[in-house]
Amino acid sequence: MPGGGTQNSLRKALGAIKDTTTVSLAKVSSDYKELDIAIVKATNHVERPAKEKYIRAIFAAISATRPRADVAYCIHALARRLSRTHNWAVALKTLIVIHRALREVDPTLQEDLINYGRSRSHILNMAHFRDE
DSSP: OTTHHHHHHHHHHHHHHHHHHHHHHHHHHOTTHHHHHHHHHHTOSSSSOOOHHHHHHHHHHTSTTSOHHHHHHHHHHHHHHHHHOOOHHHHHHHHHHHHHHHHHSOTHHHHHHHHHHHHSSOTTOOTTOOOO
8 A cells, every 4th residue: 555654653652742742741740750761661562472571560559568549549540541542552651561460460359340440440451452
């Protein structure tokens, strides 16, 4: 398709701008700056696996030793990232982070995810996802 390469380059550039803007806003306005930055960097628009250091930062925030409010915030931030994206790479990376967290972090995370789903829309509901 003519112009497909240009369109793809534009999408990648816009994704990078969105990620940079989100990180900049987190640095200024978030109570959970480090966590918000780690979530954006672990689930960025780049079509490469996430860096392990950002995934580990997320896992540290949702460990059993953390206050449940911190865990709830992390779950909410991941759910928000998943629900707002229209990019397959961001959605896939977010799902991978959630999957790995369920496998590698404390089992109480499963309960927290279930409770989150009871009080709000289900975190893994991808029915309205569209890659644009």
